[in-house]
Amino acid sequence: xxxxxxxxPCRCREEPGLGGCCGSSDIGSPFVxxxxxxxxxxxxxxxTENSRLGxxxxxxxxxxxxxxxxxxxxxxxxxxWNGEPTGGAFYAIDSVFVIVVTSPAGTSKPYSVVGQLNSKxxxxxxxxxxxxxSLTGRYGWRGSGxxxxxxxxxxxxxxxxxxxxxxxALGTSVINTAAxxxxxxxxxxxxxxxxxxxxxxxxxxxxxxxxSTTVRLGIRWHEIRAPLGADx
Amino acid sequence: MYAVLPNQRLxxxxxxxxxxxxxxxxxxxxxxxxxxxxxPPFSETTRLGRGxxxxxxxxxxxxxxxxxxxxxxxxQNNEPEDGSFYAITEVFAIVVAxxxxxxxxxxxxxxxxxxxxxxxxxxxxPYTGGTEATAWTLANAQSAYxxxxxxxxxALGNSYVNTxxxxxxxxxxxxxxxxxxxxxxxxxxxxxxxxxxASSTVLLGIKWxxxxxxxxxxx
Numbered sequence: 546x547x548x549x550x551x552x553x554p555c556r557c558r559e560e561p562g563l564g565g566c567c568g569s570s571d572i573g574s575p576f577v578x579x580x581x582x583x584x585x586x587x588x589x590x591x592x593t594e595n596s597r598l599g600x601x602x603x604x605x606x607x608x609x610x611x612x613x614x615x616x617x618x619x620x621x622x623x624x625x626w627n628g629e630p631t632g633g634a635f636y637a638i639d640s641v642f643v644i645v646v647t648s649p650a651g652t653s654k655p656y657s658v659v660g661q662l663n664s665k666x667x668x669x670x671x672x673x674x675x676x677x678x679s680l681t682g683r684y685g686w687r688g689s690g691x692x693x694x695x696x697x698x699x700x701x702x703x704x705x706x707x708x709x710x711x712x713x714a715l716g717t718s719v720i721n722t723a724a725x726x727x728x729x730x731x732x733x734x735x736x737x738x739x740x741x742x743x744x745x746x747x748x749x750x751x752x753x754x755x756x757s758t759t760v761r762l763g764i765r766w767h768e769i770r771a772p773l774g775a776d777x
Numbered sequence: 778m779y780a781v782l783p784n785q786r787l788x789x790x791x792x793x794x795x796x797x798x799x800x801x802x803x804x805x806x807x808x809x810x811x812x813x814x815x816x817p818p819f820s821e822t823t824r825l826g827r828g829x830x831x832x833x834x835x836x837x838x839x840x841x842x843x844x845x846x847x848x849x850x851x852x853q854n855n856e857p858e859d860g861s862f863y864a865i866t867e868v869f870a871i872v873v874a875x876x877x878x879x880x881x882x883x884x885x886x887x888x889x890x891x892x893x894x895x896x897x898x899x900x901x902x903p904y905t906g907g908t909e910a911t912a913w914t915l916a917n918a919q920s921a922y923x924x925x926x927x928x929x930x931x932a933l934g935n936s937y938v939n940t941x942x943x944x945x946x947x948x949x950x951x952x953x954x955x956x957x958x959x960x961x962x963x964x965x966x967x968x969x970x971x972x973x974x975a976s977s978t979v980l981l982g983i984k985w986x987x988x989x990x991x992x993x994x995x996x
Contacts, residue, residue: 577802582803583810583811583812586814587821589822591953592955596864640955644884644970678929682890721880722972727972728880729933731933763931
């Protein structure tokens with residue numbers, strides 16, 4: 546049995562309508578298809594195990610602010626700095642998101658998120674004090690009594706970063722229509738971007754004209770203790 | 778490495794191929810184990826566990842901004858502390874009535890501590906059919922629930938632009954278990970945001986699977 550994983554109970558004995566794991570077909574050898582590929586099936590929803598294993602956090606701006614009208618240079622609207630010591634956990638970016646708070650009446654506008662992982666480490670970064678939250682409620686589970694996440698991450702707002710000319714599109718933009726707000730972007734990165742210890746990942750929101758617009762940005766990340774490959 | 782093919786006709790195999798044989802699991806020249814999804818991607822999680830859906834029954838006006846404390850639909854995990862976790866697989870909204878052409882999205886929030894038992898206003902239905910859901914799940918769901926706003930509301934997908942004066946639009950945001958409601962009374966709440974709140978109404982829904990697992994030691 547895998548560490549930390551409880552064996553699923555044989556539910557069908559208690560709840561016949563659910564099927565479940567009691568059939569003889571549940572016990573046996575793995576199958577291969579005609580192309581010799583091992584047949585598999587996800588036994589958990591695709592993101593569950595990553596959330597269950599451990600440190601998945603998110604932050605979101607409390608104060609809405611104007612997006613920018615061009616690809617940023619040296620300012621990251623929200624910056625995530627990995628405060629782990631060398632050899633410590635890396636941060637695998639799970640997703641980024643933006644919520645449009647105000648948008649000018651009578652104007653239809655696009656909103657998108659861009660990001661940059663700096664190529665060199667920083668010795669430190671000013672902490673904004675933005676609240677971190679867990680996507681599993683782990684710090685309130687079983688009455689631990691604390692709601693403070695245990696992370697060395699620092700979150701910077703309006704952080705000056707090196708312009709590595711590597712700002713990249715993160716997902717597909719959305720259109721906010723002329724009537725009120727209601728736009729969001731939630732782009733799943735799935736660990737494609739990794740922030741090593743002492744490195745910083747910054748994001749900003751783009752729109753066609755920043756006049757009369759405000760948004761709130763957020764980042765979700767996993768903290769994972771594993772060695773990076775030699776070429777990283 | 779070998780796998781056993783049983784003496785039966787298998788999906789995707791000819792009769793001849795389905796004979797009782799030992800068949801080697803393929804590995805590429807680069808040493809990569811060859812895998813193939815043997816079921817549609819969500820079938821196994823539904824089959825293994827308890828997959829449920831709950832939806833509001835009365836269309837309500839969306840909100841015009843990020844909520845402060847009120848969730849239009851809240852789902853509570855009332856399992857005992859050592860009971861099942863709820864892995865949120867999807868949230869959705871259906872536009873019933875709309876005024877102007879406007880954007881539609883859903884934001885959500887997970888409580889960070891257990892909450893007192895909430896009202897059971899909507900009946901969960903299982904993915905696998907049947908009407909005995911109330912006997913199979915301890916989930917409670919209600920509308921207009923005060924989340925207390927400890928954690929921030931977060932975007933759960935990309936918004937959609939609805940055409941003016943037309944209902945029947947919807948958004949469905951796959952979560953894939955990214956958000957997990959622990960047992961013991963934790964609550965996950967969602968609300969719909971639209972530009973037009975005067976003429977628009979929506980129905981909101983949450984889908985989840987109930988899984989016996991334990992949170993990892995990370996953190």
